[in-house]
Amino acid sequence: xxxxxxxxxxxxxxxxxxxxxxxxxxxxxxxxxxxxxxxxxxxxxxxxxxxxxxxxxxxxxxxxxxxxxxxxxxxxxxxxxxxxxxxxxxxxxxxxxxxxxxxxxxxxxxxxxxxxxxxxxxxxxxxxxxxxxxxxxxxxxxxxxxxxxxxxxxxxxxxxxxxxxxxxxxxxxxxxxxxxxxxxxxxxxxxxxxxxxxxxxxxxxxxxxxxxxxxxxxxxxxxxxxxxxxxxxxxxxxxxxxxxxxxxxxxxxxxxxxxxxxxxxxxxxxxxxxxxxxxxxxxxx
Amino acid sequence: xxxxxxxxxxxxxxxxxxxxxxxxxxxxxxxxxxxxxxxxxxxxxxxxxxxxxxxxxxxxxxxxxxxxxxxxxxxxxxxxxxxxxxxxxxxxxxxxxxxxxxxxxxxxxxxxxxxxxxxxxxxxxxxxxxxxxxxxxxxxxxxxxxxxxxxxxxxxxxxxxxxxxxxxxxxxxxxxxxxxxxxxxxxxxxxxxxxxxxxxxxxxxxxxxxxxxxxxxxxxxxxxxxxxxxxxxxxxxxxxxxxxxxxxxxxxxxxxxxxxxxxxxxxxxxxxxxxxxxxxxxxxxxxxxxxxxxxxxxxxxxxxxxxxxxxxxxxxxxxxxxxxxxxxxxxxxxxxxxxxxxxxxxxxxxxxxxxx
Numbered sequence: 001x002x003x004x005x006x007x008x009x010x011x012x013x014x015x016x017x018x019x020x021x022x023x024x025x026x027x028x029x030x031x032x033x034x035x036x037x038x039x040x041x042x043x044x045x046x047x048x049x050x051x052x053x054x055x056x057x058x059x060x061x062x063x064x065x066x067x068x069x070x071x072x073x074x075x076x077x078x079x080x081x082x083x084x085x086x087x088x089x090x091x092x093x094x095x096x097x098x099x100x101x102x103x104x105x106x107x108x109x110x111x112x113x114x115x116x117x118x119x120x121x122x123x124x125x126x127x128x129x130x131x132x133x134x135x136x137x138x139x140x141x142x143x144x145x146x147x148x149x150x151x152x153x154x155x156x157x158x159x160x161x162x163x164x165x166x167x168x169x170x171x172x173x174x175x176x177x178x179x180x181x182x183x184x185x186x187x188x189x190x191x192x193x194x195x196x197x198x199x200x201x202x203x204x205x206x207x208x209x210x211x212x213x214x215x216x217x218x219x220x221x222x223x224x225x226x227x228x229x230x231x232x233x234x235x236x237x238x239x240x241x242x243x244x245x246x247x248x249x250x251x252x253x254x255x256x257x258x259x260x261x262x263x264x265x266x267x268x269x270x271x272x273x274x275x276x277x278x279x280x281x282x283x284x285x
Numbered sequence: 286x287x288x289x290x291x292x293x294x295x296x297x298x299x300x301x302x303x304x305x306x307x308x309x310x311x312x313x314x315x316x317x318x319x320x321x322x323x324x325x326x327x328x329x330x331x332x333x334x335x336x337x338x339x340x341x342x343x344x345x346x347x348x349x350x351x352x353x354x355x356x357x358x359x360x361x362x363x364x365x366x367x368x369x370x371x372x373x374x375x376x377x378x379x380x381x382x383x384x385x386x387x388x389x390x391x392x393x394x395x396x397x398x399x400x401x402x403x404x405x406x407x408x409x410x411x412x413x414x415x416x417x418x419x420x421x422x423x424x425x426x427x428x429x430x431x432x433x434x435x436x437x438x439x440x441x442x443x444x445x446x447x448x449x450x451x452x453x454x455x456x457x458x459x460x461x462x463x464x465x466x467x468x469x470x471x472x473x474x475x476x477x478x479x480x481x482x483x484x485x486x487x488x489x490x491x492x493x494x495x496x497x498x499x500x501x502x503x504x505x506x507x508x509x510x511x512x513x514x515x516x517x518x519x520x521x522x523x524x525x526x527x528x529x530x531x532x533x534x535x536x537x538x539x540x541x542x543x544x545x546x547x548x549x550x551x552x553x554x555x556x557x558x559x560x561x562x563x564x565x566x567x568x569x570x571x572x573x574x575x576x577x578x579x580x581x582x583x584x585x586x587x588x589x590x591x592x593x594x595x596x597x598x599x600x601x602x603x604x605x606x607x608x609x610x611x612x613x614x615x616x617x618x619x620x621x622x623x624x625x626x627x628x629x630x631x632x633x634x635x636x637x638x639x640x641x
């Protein structure tokens with residue numbers, strides 16, 4: 001019976017921890033998010049009258065804040081800029097990391113082990129250490145106020161982790177499937193394109209999401225590098241907005257929603273691809 | 286179908302400091318089913334990968350129809366490989382798996398479909414064509430793997446332990462079927478296995494590999510009847526050959542094999558090996574049992590094993606053990622004394638590991 005009592009205590013602790021975890025999540029993440037969404041759907045008048053009203057009335061949803069943010073404060077352009085930067089970063093990062101990750105796992109060349117090891121070292125430099133020298137260098141070169149330079153910087157930031165993730169995934173792919181491809185008349189690139197990439201869909205999805213998030217949310221570099229408002233990315237735009245409009249809290253909230261929602265939607269859409277293993281059925285024993 | 290002969294000239298390969306293949310020379314005539322037989326780690330799979338071009342050799346040359354293919358990439362060698370793990374493409378249907386090699390060669394769609402269906406009919410897998418590999422059983426996957434090789438009609442088939450993941454019953458069936466398919470297609474096959482039964486039943490030619498060295502090559506019958514060295518003698522045959530070490534003694538103009546606690550008359554052979562230590566082997570089925578005392582070796586029966594089709598007797602001669610295939614009609618009992626006779630022709634004698 002003592003044993004039973006012990007298990008009971010353990011279960012109780014787990015239950016308490018679970019509730020505590022959920023509460024923590026609600027306080028730290030869900031509530032601010034809810035506050036943000038609710039505030040973005042209020043009119044300025046209502047916000048000023050009832051600043052601490054937490055309820056959301058579906059009948060009085062007010063979309064004017066979104067309209068203003070999108071069409072009067074340039075967020076149409078910012079969304080486009082952010083999407084352009086993020087998508088291009090994802091595409092470049094995926095293609096480079098696929099080729100690089102494949103090279104260090106499957107091909108043999110001088111310095112392969114060193115290359116493989118040094119991938120993560122690059123990631124050890126914190127962005128804040130790099131940002132000032134890069135600022136100076138790109139200023140000299142006259143390349144600073146450019147979206148494409150931003151892409152280059154994001155690429156440098158995301159590529160090490162992308163390479164690292166793909167490398168570990170490739171190492172676990174059975175080499176014999178690739179051998180089969182090679183004897184079936186594929187070239188190396190053919191094997192990568194027709195066999196490795198389809199089989200790595202879960203890893204590629206994770207890498208794409210990760211890269212997209214970094215590029216979409218990044219603030220430090222875009223804050224320092226971009227001067228012309230027509231080149232601003234979303235996070236830069238939000239800060240700009242927050243600094244310029246003092247009263248219209250709902251505008252900042254609407255802008256924040258515009259930053260957050262695409263990421264959430266992307267995650268929900270691709271989540272099921274992340275966990276599924278695709279090699280089931282290929283190998284025996 | 287274009288069928289190539291295969292020649293390997295002094296193939297050598299090491300991984301780091303480990304020498305895997307040493308001066309391997311093998312010739313396989315076109316249309317021959319050649320089995321590379323050896324225990325695991327003998328280098329046979331490495332040799333297969335070298336033939337396919339997947340692993341480069343350190344030195345030596347691979348020739349198809351007398352022409353070197355060393356400079357050719359795997360895809361240019363026109364060989365098909367069946368892997369132990371099957372290595373099917375998991376993201377493609379069975380039909381796509383079978384047709385992949387043809388598609389890569391630029392064969393047109395209709396012809397691919399036609400050929401895929403022919404092979405599927407031959408292997409009895411027509412109803413599986415639209416399935417994915419993960420929906421198939423082990424035996425079905427194995428069939429797809431073979432079909433993928435057959436459909437391409439390559440110059441050379443390479444099979445790396447293709448049956449080792451099947452259960453025993455299925456393995457025996459597929460083995461037979463493989464033999465039939467080969468008799469029908471007459472392709473050149475190099476088949477790697479550690480299973481001597483597979484080697485004996487499938488091979489037109491067997492190459493025994495051990496520690497990266499070709500120990501013996503020839504027909505299954507020849508290798509079984511006259512193993513070239515002690516390793517081959519011990520490796521082929523179930524139950525194993527009985528092997529004893531002893532000394533040749535000459536007495537009264539006759540040579541005797543003096544083992545541990547027993548002595549065997551070898552007649553007037555081996556007179557020039559007097560006082561040398563040699564090894565003597567005899568297969569369980571070559572030992573005759575008699576009940577008459579005074580004839581041959583005296584043996585005490587320790588255990589009798591009846592496996593249904595055969596009866597094996599485990600007995601003691603001197604301080605050694607011997608396995609004997611016993612007659613089914615009058616099986617001995619444990620504790621009984623038997624007298625064993627062995628004809629001189631049935632003895633395998635090895636000096637320093639090599640056949641005398």
